Amino acid sequence: xxxxxxxxxxxxxxxxxxxxxxxxxxxxxxxxxxxxxxxxxxxxxxxxxxxxxxxxxxxxxxxxxxxxxxxxxxxxxxxxxxxxxxxxxxxxxxxxxxxxxxxxxxxxxxxxxxxxxxxxxxxxxxxxxxxxxxxxxxxxxxxxxxxxxxxxxxxxxxxxxxxxxxxxxxxxxxxxxxxxxxxxxxxxxxxxxxxxxxxxxxxxxxxxxxxxxxxxxxxxxxxxxxxxxxxxxxxxxxxxxxxxxxxxxxxxxxxxxxxxxxxxxxxxxxxxxxxxxxxxxxxxxxxxxxxxxxxxxxxxxxxxxxxxxxxxxxxxxxxxxxxxxxxxxxxxxxxxxxxxxxxxxxxxxxxxxxxxx
Numbered sequence: 001x002x003x004x005x006x007x008x009x010x011x012x013x014x015x016x017x018x019x020x021x022x023x024x025x026x027x028x029x030x031x032x033x034x035x036x037x038x039x040x041x042x043x044x045x046x047x048x049x050x051x052x053x054x055x056x057x058x059x060x061x062x063x064x065x066x067x068x069x070x071x072x073x074x075x076x077x078x079x080x081x082x083x084x085x086x087x088x089x090x091x092x093x094x095x096x097x098x099x100x101x102x103x104x105x106x107x108x109x110x111x112x113x114x115x116x117x118x119x120x121x122x123x124x125x126x127x128x129x130x131x132x133x134x135x136x137x138x139x140x141x142x143x144x145x146x147x148x149x150x151x152x153x154x155x156x157x158x159x160x161x162x163x164x165x166x167x168x169x170x171x172x173x174x175x176x177x178x179x180x181x182x183x184x185x186x187x188x189x190x191x192x193x194x195x196x197x198x199x200x201x202x203x204x205x206x207x208x209x210x211x212x213x214x215x216x217x218x219x220x221x222x223x224x225x226x227x228x229x230x231x232x233x234x235x236x237x238x239x240x241x242x243x244x245x246x247x248x249x250x251x252x253x254x255x256x257x258x259x260x261x262x263x264x265x266x267x268x269x270x271x272x273x274x275x276x277x278x279x280x281x282x283x284x285x286x287x288x289x290x291x292x293x294x295x296x297x298x299x300x301x302x303x304x305x306x307x308x309x310x311x312x313x314x315x316x317x318x319x320x321x322x323x324x325x326x327x328x329x330x331x332x333x334x335x336x337x338x339x340x341x342x343x344x345x346x347x348x349x350x351x352x353x354x355x356x357x
Contacts, residue, residue: 180217
């Protein structure tokens with residue numbers, strides 16, 4: 001379990017025994033979503049620095065671990081994210097404008113600005129709302145999978161979390177329940193080496209995170225999280241196993257957070273930049289480019305055209321989002337009760353009177 005599953009070789013070729021054999025269109029879609037996430041991160045961090053959004057959690061260096069698992073799911077499946085999976089939301093069909101509206105928390109935001117910025121939700125894509133609390137999404141994913149199993153639905157739930165999340169009680173409770181009841185859940189641990197400023201060596205005494213699955217009675221797989229095909233292969237196999245009644249799988253994606261934990265973080269205060277430089281040489285976008293080049297798809301012109309199209313798409317989404325006003329104050333009183341009770345209606349009317357004065 002200590003060895004990393006890899007598919008893409010140094011020359012860009014795929015190991016024929018492990019190659020998931022994506023169609024050319026899916027191979028390009030996977031890269032486009034990864035590149036979209038990278039460009040979106042850089043643009044949104046820029047907007048945060050300009051005061052145009054309040055907070056942002058980038059995922060630079062982790063794009064393969066985020067996008068590839070989401071692409072293995074079917075339409076009725078569910079994703080339970082942590083707080084850096086915009087690529088997964090987009091893979092589930094979330095319109096970019098909806099995502100940017102939620103970053104800004106404006107009147108067009110589906111949750112009316114009540115969540116923290118960068119804590120998005122997409123109900124039509126079965127993409128659950130994000131929680132800032134570490135690990136709380138894990139038992140929720142298992143519970144949803146267990147409910148689906150009881151109903152006889154062929155639904156799989158996929159939950160993302162980081163190496164820090166494996167130290168929480170929710171991780172252990174979720175893993176144990178999933179193992180006992182064979183819940184159709186795929187656990188994707190994004191082991192990016194850092195839980196904010198705490199290195200993974202201080203997080204666990206286990207040799208790997210994947211091996212923790214053995215204690216709960218199911219399989220753990222350790223993959224190169226910067227090899228998008230390896231992540232896709234592991235996630236696809238885990239999803240198929242779960243859907244067929246084979247129970248859960250823990251996938252440890254070994255990757256690296258190349259940027260800050262969030263827009264509030266300065267990683268230079270706690271880590272060696274030489275370590276960062278070494279991981280940049282294994283950038284998941286560069287690794288996947290070599291695969292597309294080997295297929296005869298990737299060229300510098302292809303890259304330039306794609307970057308231009310994505311940049312224009314983001315620019316237009318930001319332009320449209322910034323035309324929306326803040327959420328109406330009255331939305332404070334909505335979405336709590338199915339039918340608003342009299343005492344809440346009274347408070348709402350009081351607010352309206354105060355605003356009129």
